[in-house]
Amino acid sequence: MTEPRHESMPISTPAQASESPPVSFTPDAADKKRPVQPQQTPGEPPLAALSIRGLAKRFGEKIAVDGVSLEVPAGSFYGMVGPNGAGKTTTLSMATGLLRPDFGTALVHGVDVWAQPLAAKKLMGVLPDGVRLFDRLTGEQLVTYSGLLRGMDRDVVATRVSELLAALDLEADAGSLVVDYSAGMTKKIALASALIHAPRLLVLDEPFESVDPVSAANIRGILESYVASGGTVIVSSHVMDLVQRMCSHVAVVAGGRVLAAGSVDEVRNGSTLEERFVQLVGGGHRTEGLEWLRTF
Ligand SMILES: Nc1ncnc2c1ncn2[C@@H]1O[C@H](COP(=O)(O)OP(=O)(O)OP(=O)(O)O)[C@@H](O)[C@H]1O
Numbered sequence: 001m002t003e004p005r006h007e008s009m010p011i012s013t014p015a016q017a018s019e020s021p022p023v024s025f026t027p028d029a030a031d032k033k034r035p036v037q038p039q040q041t042p043g044e045p046p047l048a049a050l051s052i053r054g055l056a057k058r059f060g061e062k063i064a065v066d067g068v069s070l071e072v073p074a075g076s077f078y079g080m081v082g083p084n085g086a087g088k089t090t091t092l093s094m095a096t097g098l099l100r101p102d103f104g105t106a107l108v109h110g111v112d113v114w115a116q117p118l119a120a121k122k123l124m125g126v127l128p129d130g131v132r133l134f135d136r137l138t139g140e141q142l143v144t145y146s147g148l149l150r151g152m153d154r155d156v157v158a159t160r161v162s163e164l165l166a167a168l169d170l171e172a173d174a175g176s177l178v179v180d181y182s183a184g185m186t187k188k189i190a191l192a193s194a195l196i197h198a199p200r201l202l203v204l205d206e207p208f209e210s211v212d213p214v215s216a217a218n219i220r221g222i223l224e225s226y227v228a229s230g231g232t233v234i235v236s237s238h239v240m241d242l243v244q245r246m247c248s249h250v251a252v253v254a255g256g257r258v259l260a261a262g263s264v265d266e267v268r269n270g271s272t273l274e275e276r277f278v279q280l281v282g283g284g285h286r287t288e289g290l291e292w293l294r295t296f
Contacts, residue, residue, distance in 0.1 A: 047110045049074040049201045049232035055094050055104035056256075057087075064090040066256035067104070072234055072249070074109070077227045079243035079264070080236040081273075082253035083281055088236040089129045089205055091253065096126045096203050108201055122150075125194035127187075129205035129236075135179035139170055139189045142178055146193035157196065164192040167222060169215055183210035191219065202226065202233045208242065220246060240274035254281045 050072040057065040065087040072078045082088050093099035095106040097113045097120060106113040113120040134142060140161060147157035165171045168188040173181065178189055187210055194202060202223070208216045223233050224246070237243050243250055244264055250273065251261040259280045260267045268276045 047074065048072055048107070049076070049109060050078075050095060050203075050234065051107040051110075052091070052095050053105045053107075055091055055101050055106065057090050057094060057099065057102050063256055065094065065101075068253065068256070068258055069104075070251055070258060070261055072232060074232055075227065075230055076232055076249045077223070077247045078232070078234045079247035079250040080234060080253060081238065081240065081243055081250060081277060082236075086253045087256040088253055090256075092203055092205050092234070092236060093128065096124060096128070097121055098126070098128055098131070122197075123200045125197065125199035125202045127191050127194045127202075127204040127207055133178055133186065133190060133193075135177065135181075135186075137178060138175050139178055139181065139185075139192075140165065140174040142189055143192045143196055147196040150197040152197060160196055161192075164195060167218060168192055169218065184212055184215065187211055188215060188219075195222075200231060202231065204233065204235045206236055206238070208235075208237060208239065240272070240277055244268065244273040252277060252280050 048071045050070070052068055052070040052072075055065055055068045056063070068087070068091050080088050080092070090099065094101040094104070095113065097117050100114070105115075108120045108123045111120045111123060134145065137145060143161045143164060144157055147160065148154065152160075162171075165174050168191065170185065170188055170192070173185060178186060181189060187207065191204070191207060194204070207219060211219065223235075227233055235243075235247070247264055249262065250264050250267050252259045252267065260276075264273065267273070271279070
């Protein structure tokens with residue numbers, strides 16, 4: 001029997017004291033009163049927003065993640081790219097406390113995700129891939145519930161919910177059940193749930209998948225201003241052009257290992273990211289054996 005892909009819902013972090021009133025999706029507004037702050041010695045380099053050290057996961061005979069280590073600098077827009085089955089979702093699930101690693105650790109702003117899960121999850125907003133939402137709630141109820149679970153003041157939640165629904169073009173469907181949403185609408189409502197508490201770190205697994213171009217541009221705008229305000233975003237994506245344009249840093253993952261990581265310019269090294277990706281990952285066009293497809 002394969003083990004469940006995730007161990008808990010993404011928004012299960014228990015509530016803490018309510019946030020301060022100013023409505024903002026930037027990370028600093030919600031941070032000021034946070035009791036959990038990373039320990040940093042003066043003079044030392046800033047703590048990474050996410051530090052992944054030797055994460056590994058095996059499913060039966062399959063080694064999905066084979067000792068992945070990554071440093072995601074605070075304030076970066078970090079892309080994770082890799083072919084299908086590379087281990088991106090498994091790595092991000094372990095790094096965000098959704099899937100227990102066999103080996104390795106993950107620290108969010110210096111807080112160990114598995115040793116101090118509540119403290120670490122307060123610092124994060126997560127858009128997981130393939131995790132079921134409470135889809136018998138309406139979109140508005142789901143995002144409200146996410147905010148209240150985090151202990152936020154009801155009025156602050158109400159204001160943020162309406163701003164998020166407007167920003168993500170979901171106002172007209174706010175009263176519809178999430179189970180009736182399209183794939184792209186579901187992605188957007190899950191993103192709103194991840195943003196509601198203005199976390200310091202956003203981990204978004206394929207946030208643009210199924211999302212229409214106008215909504216994708218809106219989401220990009222929200223994320224870019226979030227990063228400009230000091231937040232950190234990690235996105236996994238298959239769209240190299242988007243990652244090259246949007247991200248400051250990138251990691252190329254294949255076969256459960258990191259093949260290259262650093263600033264986008266370092267990794268692409270004069271080529272386009274797509275060309276570099278194909279060089280690193282290998283492959284190419286294989287059409288042998290498909291002759292029958294041209295015989296209709
Ligand atoms: N619960 C599970 N049980 C068994 N195998 C799993 C499970 N979850 C992932 N795997 C396997 O682990 C490997 C990595 O999967 P993962 O979903 O992390 O890849 P990915 O890089 O996110 O892929 P994609 O780009 O297609 O979403 C794959 O071979 C997958 O089949």
